[in-house]
Amino acid sequence: ASKRRGKNCIAFFNQQMQDEAMRLMRLEEDLRQALAGSQLTLAYQPIVELERRRTVACEALIRWQHPRHGWLAPGQFIAAAEQSGLIVPLGYWVLRQVCATLVACLEEGDHAVPVAVNISPQQFRDKGFMAEIRRILAATGVPPRLLELEITETTLMDNLEATAAILADLKALGLRISIDDFGTGYSSLALLKQLPVDKLKIDRCFVQDLENDEDDRQIIQAVVAMASKLGLEVVAEGIETEPQRDWLMAFGCGFGQGICSAGPSSVEGRLRRVSRRSEAGVDPVGWATLNR
Numbered sequence: 435a436s437k438r439r440g441k442n443c444i445a446f447f448n449q450q451m452q453d454e455a456m457r458l459m460r461l462e463e464d465l466r467q468a469l470a471g472s473q474l475t476l477a478y479q480p481i482v483e484l485e486r487r488r489t490v491a492c493e494a495l496i497r498w499q500h501p502r503h504g505w506l507a508p509g510q511f512i513a514a515a516e517q518s519g520l521i522v523p524l525g526y527w528v529l530r531q532v533c534a535t536l537v538a539c540l541e542e543g544d545h546a547v548p549v550a551v552n553i554s555p556q557q558f559r560d561k562g563f564m565a566e567i568r569r570i571l572a573a574t575g576v577p578p579r580l581l582e583l584e585i586t587e588t589t590l591m592d593n594l595e596a597t598a599a600i601l602a603d604l605k606a607l608g609l610r611i612s613i614d615d616f617g618t619g620y621s622s623l624a625l626l627k628q629l630p631v632d633k634l635k636i637d638r639c640f641v642q643d644l645e646n647d648e649d650d651r652q653i654i655q656a657v658v659a660m661a662s663k664l665g666l667e668v669v670a671e672g673i674e675t676e677p678q679r680d681w682l683m684a685f686g687c688g689f690g691q692g693i694c695s696a697g698p699s700s701v702e703g704r705l706r707r708v709s710r711r712s713e714a715g716v717d718p719v720g721w722a723t724l725n726r
């Protein structure tokens with residue numbers, strides 16, 4: 435009997451795996467169509483100077499209006515995009531969209547803040563990465579200082595030598611570099627010193643529990659102290675409450691982003707300036723709802 439149950443278990447497991455594989459295949463196919471059509475849009479979240487609550491930049495975040503499933507957050511499809519390799523063309527679509535939007539703002543005489551774009555691990559390692567960046571800058575004529583690239587700590591640490599070379603090229607073009615999700619990988623700040631980066635973004639996981647968790651507070655304090663010694667700006671992610679903001683300011687963290695400073699309505703208002711002409715300018719979904 436136990437043997438039979440074992441077999442059934444295996445059969446069940448295989449069925450689950452098959453379902454999962456099917457789900458991924460369908461998602462891939464849908465994503466291909468999303469890229470070809472106009473189902474993808476960008477939402478822009480302000481990055482603010484904590485002290486003065488002034489917007490100094492925005493982060494572009496992808497959203498997908500799926501024909502059957504409605505609005506999807508990146509957490510629901512980025513993994514499938516990575517797995518299928520579609521993340522690479524998707525990433526370039528985001529870059530082109532952001533650059534075109536920035537140029538449109540400038541042409542209308544609007545004040546444009548720098549926009550941060552997330553670069554996936556695969557895109558960063560793509561052989562054509564630098565060439566494509568150059569092509570997009572040239573084609574859109576965007577001032578490079580308005581473009582920031584966010585690369586996760588884990589991606590950067592994957593192959594330090596290759597990373598250093600690519601970052602040097604990006605810096606030479608005039609782009610700014612942020613380390614995204616800082617604290618979730620295993621890099622040491624000593625290693626970071628070798629890389630020409632401008633900013634550290636402290637991952638939301640250290641911020642969300644900050645009011646109750648002494649360890650999180652210690653980690654943030656240490657990161658901020660060392661980052662400032664290295665001349666790096668620090669942005670805290672996912673600030674949801676005023677007390678969190680207060681703590682972060684007390685630690686000397688200069689910048690932050692989160693629903694505390696920019697809920698859906700204020701995002702829309704601020705964004706209009708950054709992306710007045712973009713079809714995808716406003717956050718159609720709302721930060722709060724999508725991230726829970």
Ligand code: C2E
Pocket residue numbers: 479494495496507508509512521525528552553554584614615638671672673674691692693694721724725726
């Ligand atoms: P990330 O780069 O760390 O982006 C920050 C995430 O935190 C965003 O989630 C943002 O909406 C969310 N967030 C900001 N403030 C708050 C807050 O106060 N509370 C909560 N609960 N969440 C907050 P989102 O938009 O779902 O994106 C998740 C991740 O998906 C991003 O993490 C990034 O790794 C990836 N992603 C998003 N857009 C792109 C893209 O265009 N390309 C690539 N390659 N990855 C992207």
Ligand code: MG
Pocket residue numbers: 493552584614
């Ligand atoms: Mg990011």
Ligand code: MG
Pocket residue numbers: 614615635637671
């Ligand atoms: Mg981040």
Ligand code: MG
Pocket residue numbers: 614615637638671
């Ligand atoms: Mg994060």
